[in-house]
Amino acid sequence: MTNAANVGALSDTSTASTADGRSLRGSLGVGSIVFMVVAAAAPLTVVGGGVPIAFLLGNGAGVPTMFLVSAVVLLLFSVGLSTMARYIPRPGAFFTYVGYGLGRPLGLGTAYLALLTYTMIQAAVYGYIGGSIQSAIVELGGPSIPWWVWSLAVVAITGILGYRDIELSSKVLGVLLIAEIGIVLLMNIAIIIKGGDSGLSATSFTPNAVFSGSPGIGLMFAVAGFIGFEATAIFRSEARDPDRTIPRATYAAVILIGVFYTFSSWALVEAWGPDNVVAAAAKDPANMIMTTAENYLGGWAAVTVHILLLTSLFACILSFHNVVTRYQHSMASATALPSKLGSVHPRHMSPHISSLVQTITAAALVVIFAAAQLDPELQVFSWFSGVATLGIVVLMALTCLAVLTYFRVHSIKLNAWTGIIAPGLGMIGLVGILYMVVSNFTTLIGGSSTLAYIFIAMVVASVVIGVVQALSIRKRNPEGYAELTDAISAS
Template identity: 50%
Template sequence: MSETLATPDALADPPAAARKLRGNLGVPAIVFMVVAAAAPLGVVGGVVPLGLAAGNGAGFPATFVAATVVLLFFAVGFTALTPYVEEAGAFFSYVRTALGAPVGIGVAFVALLSYVAMEAGVYGLLGPAGASVVELFGGPTLPWWLIAAAAFVVTTYLGYRNIELSSRVLGVLLTAEIAIVVVLDLGIVLRGGDHGLSTGIVNPDTIVSGSLGIGLLFAMISYVGFEATAIFRDEARTPERTIPRATYAALLLIGVFYAVTSWALVSGWGDEQAVTRATEAGGTFLADTTQRYLGIVGTDIITVLYFTSLFACILAFHNVAARYVFALAQRDVLPASLSYPHPRHGSPHRASLWISGVVAVSIALAALVGLDPAAQFYTWFAGTTTVGFVVLLIATSVAVLVFFASDRRGHSLWRVRIAPALGLLGLAASLVLILTNLSDLVGGSSVLAWIILALLVGAFTGGAVVGARLGGRAGEGAPA
């Protein structure tokens, strides 16, 4: 860091073309990348049982509808600002454009911490899931970290290569996991559920029963990563059109998939029995439902695809985190050497390896200390990401309102004032719910909850200080 901050000469622009990523991603490829980061099958198998058990029971599917509406409000302003942000920095570029370099770089550090935490943490779920797949095919019982290490090597290789290779891999994995869940949904619906299809998703009394706040909290967690469409700007075809279309498509696909599938799962057992089973056997809730409607073959397929879903999530977050590092290095916030793409692949290969190094240390420490991969390693890191994610959305919503405050630039009042404000209100309410229940999210430890908040505040503060020191350089556009 010191070499880039020591003298004004260190802030000079390098050759423009040398620090630019290359690609030809269309809307489908970016949507695959973003939806894979949301890990649809992972949410269905992990988050949905938690929402049913601890949230608002059979009304939980409706919280996905509510979360989707809030995030669509956010997306209206987010996409309106897109043409005025000519760099691939996602959140921090949007915030910097409206609120200045110090705030923008502070947000960038929060984003980087959040995404790396998610990538590392999901290895804690992938390890045991992979061990189950090995045992399913008659193999030995393997430690979780060995499976995680193997997946780490593959992720590092794909992250080093051209983004289009990753998008093809994610496309195949995502299609497979969505296909099996759609088959399960159809199996339940066509059989009429356990004793009729659930009405909880449209019943006001059911929706507000139990803990609606906890239900909304789990629903919001399920969308982490959808906003990463903008980070692929330099690798997208006609980004001014591609990024907004991909954002809306990803949001709607995720929202409809979650709402319909969670409703089908509830219908598969009946309102009361679904909550009971999610409470007593949440870890096997999806597998139990699958076996009931698709038999043992369907259960085996779900077991394998749950593992590949987690891998797809890791790969997607790895690509996003690497591009955050690349974007920060472009404006010399991080060492400039990280901002030169691979001469043949056009990928942020050095930034990708840097992220891999951080993740490798995290996995190694978790294994050496003996952390429980799911209950501790994943939960702690996911808690960090959840808070960071909503804070980033809030900061971006404020940036939209500030940017268009004095000049709507031809946009309607709805596009740049009303919708972003409604999204901001919804996100602020979500943040309050998350902070109120953060200790529960991280295993009941209030100390750990405060540590997570301190890390995020420290990341923002450190970034803001760096942004202030760089001054005008951090506020300029990235090399074009």
């Protein structure tokens, strides 16, 4: 079949899917999708929580360059991703592209890895937000209620929003996102106007700063800040004019996140001075952003940042909840998960059963963390965000390889930039980042080699489970296996 015929066949399958009441539909524009995925990246959480730790453990004043490098690599990755989307007009993101490019078994393995990755980052943030709310209430003179109680309350609110129309979620995320970006930009402008600690400079982008300390760890924290941007493709069925909306949303998300992080981390360096920023981070990393806001904007700003940090965490959770429920919904279409997860609410047009299951899963994880007496920030957040960082880099590397393979195997005629150069450079960059993540993984999750091996094994096991299940489907249901990649994308 020709490429056009393949696209037509996929469209027919999608149309058929609509008839059985299991197809997601909507009219999300570029703005709504960008809000969803940028909110998942949790800008204020990264700037206020991740950047100070990157200063401390990574390459200090050179951290802004790490965000710039990450943005360039991910933009190159996005070129291949967006180009392939024209030939495979399916929601499903990573597992769809890997299934078409590297085969159905690895495609299903990638789907399970994606579920693990997004579930882990959601679990990590549930711990962080619970601990943060507990601390804030105590600081205000309130009772010391266990962190997990607050986390479970957030699980309930997220479940209610996730059950309903996704437009409601996007509106909530949009308001929170504008507020958190606004306060950080206001702080950045104040820092520039006042000339920072000792005058503005470009020290952060010089080789001496970039290669100081541990640049590998700095790069890991930078890449972790982008987790979620690639989820634009998962909303394809709910997008207005998806052939234009999805690529534009993908590029816009990477550029917006990259510019915001680079600019904000540079401003934070200037606020304390390139020579003093590591010491400032070491003194109080958790409150560094609040102290900076107070120094340059006043006490009201510190309070505002503290509040918006909590809403940033909530926006992150809600966005990832929506992503996970749609992954489950897609996988249910391929019999990889129970068919009930593929149900769509007749009024809200949401994957409501999948949302309920994800809500129950999140609540169970919080209860397990509480029973194990894990620290919500030092253990829950640190450990599971580390797993998510490893998972996302593996996912992107596999997807980039799948894109290159698909173009070559199907002899698709593209210009050199979109067909070879951009995805090829993206692949090289991602492999380099993956090497750094694995090499520094023990440090990333807190220093335990045994724990590092367990978490790495979880990542590998998730892929193996998917591969084994796909081979089992091929054996017991050859016809179903032949349609596996299409079915898993027929949302």
